[in-house]
Amino acid sequence: MAGNTENCGVCGAPLQYVTVSKEASCSVCGRKEKAHIVCPGRHYLCDSCHGLDAKKMVREMSLLTLETDPVQSAMAMFHQPVLPMLGCEHAYIAAGALMSAIRNGGRVRISNEDLEEAFQRLGRQAVGGYCGLTGVCGVVPAIGACVSILYGSKCGRDMEQRLTMEATARVASEILALTGPSCCKAYTLAGLNVAVDFLKEASGILLPVRDRAPKCLWSAKHPHGCRRERCPYFDAEKSVPFIGNPAPGGSC
Template sequence: MTQAQKSKCFYCGKEFNNYVLCPDGHSICEECHNKPIIDKSREIYLKSSSMDPYFIFDQMLQQLYVPMLGCHHAFMVAGALLGALKKEGSVKITDKIVDEVFSRISNQAIGGYCGLTGICGIVPAVGACFAYLLGSKCGTDQEQKTVMEITSEVCKAIANLTGPSCCKAYSWESLRIAQKWLKKEFNISLPGSMEKIICYFDSFHPHGCRQARCPYYSKNKN
């Protein structure tokens, strides 16, 4: 929908301004939509023994029922990065840090707003991770500039993968860019490569997969 309508969450009963309805007319608030996956994925990435953010993200996709689209991907991308960094050990990642990063993400990652405002929730998710690591806040100099450069690159990459939108492709591409900037800013080299990513979710896309136009499409890897 392009105009908000007052809706009541099917699960918790909360009233909210809504832009997304299921085919049967049901509405789900952002918290009820995201919280189960956020909670379960957190167990995965904080306990993972891998330093590979792609592998950690794939663990979430394999072990959880993850809807094809939605801002739970923003938290999963941030979780994969923070989990990999925690295992790598160059920077200290605590539960308190994860809580802070997720709190920031929740203020900007809202389902459907990729189309309504042009900003996918994964963009502020990557930004929140780097803002915390760099100590960026409103009024800082180079720190804020660097975070904005990172999010600008993520946003551009996502735009190049759009038509229609795909949260899986956005997630993998964002991890690639984050991996590059971690090396540039902190000299942290996380393992893993987008070249090994093969997507098998094309048949689940409600708006239609981009197929040959997507670098992660399975038949493009053959």
């Protein structure tokens, strides 16, 4: 079991991370699941219900934004108070920021249905806590879903699937370089930078990125401890020394 550094959204008790799943019923929708993040008071939020408001915010901002820079778009979503510090809501940000930037660039037609399709697909594989439990961060299938929609990849396709897998392999490799402990915000920005390079190289899709390493404003909120100088997005000038318990930060 890992540290108890995050809190239950229902009763505020410190959450426990377990390595062997336990049966739990969602406090919102009642669904029964095997859970790896549990409250001692038996409260539980299933992955669909976790971060519902944040996912709604990402969906709405992705549909409405005119931004062509996916990194800037992600940063705008990071600033929304409804977003927890960590969690697979960040995978939705990666997909929403990338798809909307491509759409707004104007050279590739992306419909609202394409955006919804990306969210639907990543929702099957971006699962809270599974970065540590299977080694797959939700940002990986998020970028993979976008690339596969662009290329029309599906099981059985040849180059379309190869390109999709190449994109996800590159994202996973970049995220690997940022591990210890994990940070959904760093992984999202890194995944978007990889996607921008990949789309330029593979398809000539140009997405303007004004700042590839924007300064993170949330390092003091990281419940597992920010990597600070080891993270390319760390802001050494504005950061405050880490003292005491960090703020509740959601679960990843």
